[in-house]
Amino acid sequence: xxxxxxxxxxxxxxxxxxxxxxxxxxxxxxxxxxxxxxxxxxxxxxxxxxxxxxxxxxxxxxxxxxxxxxxxxxxxxxxxxxxxxxxxxxxxxxxxxxxxxxxxxxxxxxxxxxxxxxxxxxxxxxxxxxxxxxxxxxxxxxxxxxxxxxxxxxxxxxxxxxxxxxxxxxxxxxxxxxxxxxxxxxxxxxxxxxxxxxxxxxxxxxxxxxxxxxxxxxxxxxxxxxxxxxxxxxxxxxxxxxxxxxxxxxxxxxxxxxxxxxxxxxxxxxxxxxxxxxxxxxxxxxxxxxxxxxxxxxxxxxxxxxxxxxxxxxxxxxxxxxxxxxxxxxxxxxxxxxxxxxxxxxxxxxxxxxxxxxxxxxxxxxxxxxxxxxxxxxxxxxxxxxxxxxxxxxx
Amino acid sequence: xxxxxxxxxxxxxxxxxxxxxxxxxxxxxxxxxxxxxxxxxxxxxxxxxxxxxxxxxxxxxxxxxxxxxxxxxxxxxxxxxxxxxxxxxxxxxxxxxxxxxxxxxxxxxxxxxxxxxxxxxxxxxxxxxxxxxxxxxxxxxxxxxxxxxxxxxxxxxxxxxxxxxxxxxxxxxxxxxxxxxxxxxxxxxxxxxxxxxxxxxxxxxxxxxxxxxxxxxxxxxxxxxxxxxxxxxxxxxxxxxxxxxxxxxxxxxxxxxxxxxxxxxxxxxxxxxxxxxxxxxxxxxxxxxxxxxxxxxxxxxxxxxxxxxxxxxxxxxxxxxxxxxxxxxxxxxxxxxxxxxxxxxxxxxxxxxxxxxxxxxxxxxxxxxxxxxxxxxx
Numbered sequence: 164x165x166x167x168x169x170x171x172x173x174x175x176x177x178x179x180x181x182x183x184x185x186x187x188x189x190x191x192x193x194x195x196x197x198x199x200x201x202x203x204x205x206x207x208x209x210x211x212x213x214x215x216x217x218x219x220x221x222x223x224x225x226x227x228x229x230x231x232x233x234x235x236x237x238x239x240x241x242x243x244x245x246x247x248x249x250x251x252x253x254x255x256x257x258x259x260x261x262x263x264x265x266x267x268x269x270x271x272x273x274x275x276x277x278x279x280x281x282x283x284x285x286x287x288x289x290x291x292x293x294x295x296x297x298x299x300x301x302x303x304x305x306x307x308x309x310x311x312x313x314x315x316x317x318x319x320x321x322x323x324x325x326x327x328x329x330x331x332x333x334x335x336x337x338x339x340x341x342x343x344x345x346x347x348x349x350x351x352x353x354x355x356x357x358x359x360x361x362x363x364x365x366x367x368x369x370x371x372x373x374x375x376x377x378x379x380x381x382x383x384x385x386x387x388x389x390x391x392x393x394x395x396x397x398x399x400x401x402x403x404x405x406x407x408x409x410x411x412x413x414x415x416x417x418x419x420x421x422x423x424x425x426x427x428x429x430x431x432x433x434x435x436x437x438x439x440x441x442x443x444x445x446x447x448x449x450x451x452x453x454x455x456x457x458x459x460x461x462x463x464x465x466x467x468x469x470x471x472x473x474x475x476x477x478x479x480x481x482x483x484x485x486x487x488x489x490x491x492x493x494x495x496x497x498x499x500x501x502x503x504x505x506x507x508x509x510x511x512x513x514x515x516x517x518x519x520x521x522x523x524x525x526x527x528x529x530x531x532x533x534x535x536x537x538x539x540x541x542x543x544x545x546x547x548x549x550x551x552x553x554x555x556x557x558x
Numbered sequence: 559x560x561x562x563x564x565x566x567x568x569x570x571x572x573x574x575x576x577x578x579x580x581x582x583x584x585x586x587x588x589x590x591x592x593x594x595x596x597x598x599x600x601x602x603x604x605x606x607x608x609x610x611x612x613x614x615x616x617x618x619x620x621x622x623x624x625x626x627x628x629x630x631x632x633x634x635x636x637x638x639x640x641x642x643x644x645x646x647x648x649x650x651x652x653x654x655x656x657x658x659x660x661x662x663x664x665x666x667x668x669x670x671x672x673x674x675x676x677x678x679x680x681x682x683x684x685x686x687x688x689x690x691x692x693x694x695x696x697x698x699x700x701x702x703x704x705x706x707x708x709x710x711x712x713x714x715x716x717x718x719x720x721x722x723x724x725x726x727x728x729x730x731x732x733x734x735x736x737x738x739x740x741x742x743x744x745x746x747x748x749x750x751x752x753x754x755x756x757x758x759x760x761x762x763x764x765x766x767x768x769x770x771x772x773x774x775x776x777x778x779x780x781x782x783x784x785x786x787x788x789x790x791x792x793x794x795x796x797x798x799x800x801x802x803x804x805x806x807x808x809x810x811x812x813x814x815x816x817x818x819x820x821x822x823x824x825x826x827x828x829x830x831x832x833x834x835x836x837x838x839x840x841x842x843x844x845x846x847x848x849x850x851x852x853x854x855x856x857x858x859x860x861x862x863x864x865x866x867x868x869x870x871x872x873x874x875x876x877x878x879x880x881x882x883x884x885x886x887x888x889x890x891x892x893x894x895x896x897x898x899x900x901x902x903x904x905x906x907x908x909x910x911x912x913x914x915x916x917x918x919x920x921x922x923x924x925x926x927x928x929x930x931x932x933x934x935x936x
Contacts, residue, residue, distance in 0.1 A: 379596065380596075380597070380598055380601055381596065381601065384601055384605065388608075498623070555606070555609055556581065556584075557581045557584070557585055557606060557610075557804055557805065557807075557808060558609060558610060558613045558807045558808055558811070
């Protein structure tokens with residue numbers, strides 16, 4: 164018998180099903196994001212079928228499309244769909260072939276006749292398919308709680324069969340929630356914070372503080388690699404790289420060593436906030452997790468946040484490190500994050516940073532440094548690149 | 559006479575795919591730095607190697623960290639077989655392989671026997687060149703640490719029951735399972751999830767020579783044969799042949815996407831023709847055989863004569879594996895399959911690639927027929 168080929172992919176929505184008036188907006192954004200992620204496949208067509216989207220592959224490789232679409236936020240689940248002519252024998256063959264590829268378990272057949280004038284009842288097809296599968300595989304029937312639900316949509320000409328269901332990325336389509344600026348250090352936490360922000364429908368840009376020649380091009384490359392990993396979710400990500408060396412040297416020269424980290428973070432916030440406003444973003448995103456390091460105690464956070472007025476999101480605030488690592492592994496950033504290149508914080512690190520800084524003293528220490536002009540210069544020297552998910556010509 | 563040479567020796571090596579060739583010249587012109595250098599010229603090569611590694615891993619369904627670049631499959635086989643035997647010798651010194659492996663596998667095992675005190679069981683094959691699961695099961699001992707089985711035989715194309723072997727090995731021993739996948743890559747589906755390590759080569763799949771890979775799962779220990787640097791995680795130190803390695807990804811992608819229907823029809827045409835020819839027997843099995851290899855014996859003309867005759871007509875085939883046929887030993891594969899006499903002396907391996915045409919196959923048949931008439935002796 165002929166090889167079974169997936170013709171379509173059925174996309175089911177996640178939370179956006181209950182979005183009322185905004186729903187259309189969300190679905191449009193989701194289709195746009197899918198189109199963007201799948202721009203390598205120009206023949207693909209998208210049909211908005213109210214409560215779901217049908218991707219018509221038109222020859223595109225279904226495994227590849229599924230793998231890409233699996234990472235698009237706003238999707239609850241996806242199913243490859245096989246289309247056969249409306250013929251009991253062919254439908255049976257296709258279902259059998261598809262079920263042979265599944266792990267042995269329980270199943271149920273669900274036929275839906277769109278055309279009620281067809282000369283058979285839905286249950287006739289259910290029984291026929293179930294009989295074929297029962298007689299030729301180890302699968303068993305369970306109509307109440309099946310492992311696999313075989314869905315067959317039939318009309319006069321054809322039948323669409325869906326067997327496998329793949330979990331989608333959940334969340335909201337990126338873009339429906341505005342834009343935010345992620346502080347991307349190169350560590351384990353910030354990419355995870357970016358992931359969670361994007362998952363809630365927020366588009367991100369990234370900002371990174373580099374201290375060449377103290378930090379290497381490998382360290383910067385690592386940050387670019389991390390941004391590239393996040394491109395699985397958002398195909399284009401802007402990365403703003405701030406030259407931070409002069410500012411750090413000034414702080415380390417003049418301020419009390421215990422306060423340098425807090426002061427440095429304050430300057431980062433100031434610069435990030437300016438970038439955020441200039442590019443019409445609504446919030447900063449940081450990978451801070453309460454108590455993880457000296458600069459992430461409540462007292463430190465308060466002293467650092469004092470340097471800015473805007474909104475700052477901390478998606479990982481209450482996460483344990485191990486939980487963050489689990490997610491980093493899941494989103495494939497962990498291995499890159501642990502590459503041993505030093506970032507600007509580790510190079511200038513001090514042995515005894517203050518864990519409970521008092522704002523009054525922080526401000527006094529800051530006043531010792533002449534930062535305004537250096538901040539201005541750094542801001543003007545920001546280099547922005549766009550990180551993209553794309554097929555290299557040599558691959 | 560046909561004007562262009564007719565190349566039916568794709569199991570020995572293949573023409574480089576035009577797209578690979580294009581990338582080769584583009585990359586070579588610009589990227590000459592050492593991939594290990596810390597400046598940007600080095601970094602950009604390292605980045606390309608990383609992306610190539612990731613692409614290969616995703617095409618093969620493994621992790622990027624599982625991929626090691628080598629100079630080719632002979633090196634891959636040597637590194638894995640000897641390196642893993644060394645790393646696990648404290649657990650036992652018994653190894654298993656088959657009697658029909660490629661010389662780079664067989665001779666690695668022979669070295670381990672001769673110089674390092676290992677004991678090797680060489681599994682027999684049936685008359686189709688295939689090992690039996692039960693023989694493998696019987697051969698496994700408590701001190702068996704390593705098993706190596708090829709996925710597709712390079713001389714006759716027989717597909718080995720790799721998944722069955724994996725199941726037997728993993729349920730009856732702690733042994734590491736290695737697969738020489740050179741002739742399988744791009745030809746048959748090979749599920750690497752049940753395999754601990756495998757060897758592959760680029761030039762057998764229309765890539766460049768001097769480039770191969772090792773796929774080795776992270777938990778598998780392997781002592782490097784060459785020491786002196788941390789390249790490739792220390793498993794294969796020395797400045798890597800970066801550009802060639804970078805191109806492995808593209809080579810593999812093209813090979814996996816290649817339409818194989820013509821190769822299939824050429825083979826079935828050849829099989830039909832040979833079946834009708836007097837004095838020709840087909841050695842390749844009719845089922846469970848890769849489409850790109852067809853091994854026959856001319857009962858009336860020796861390999862040497864037929865090879866030369868075809869060569870005069872600029873038709874290129876092999877008498878047996880090219881790595882061996884300079885010394886006139888009979889094929890160890892066909893011997894292991896139990897063949898003797900004229901069947902051994904008249905062996906011809908025809909191996910088909912995507913550049914071959916049906917016209918070429920027809921020419922091959924007519925020249926072989928002519929050769930048999932001219933030089934055939936009963």
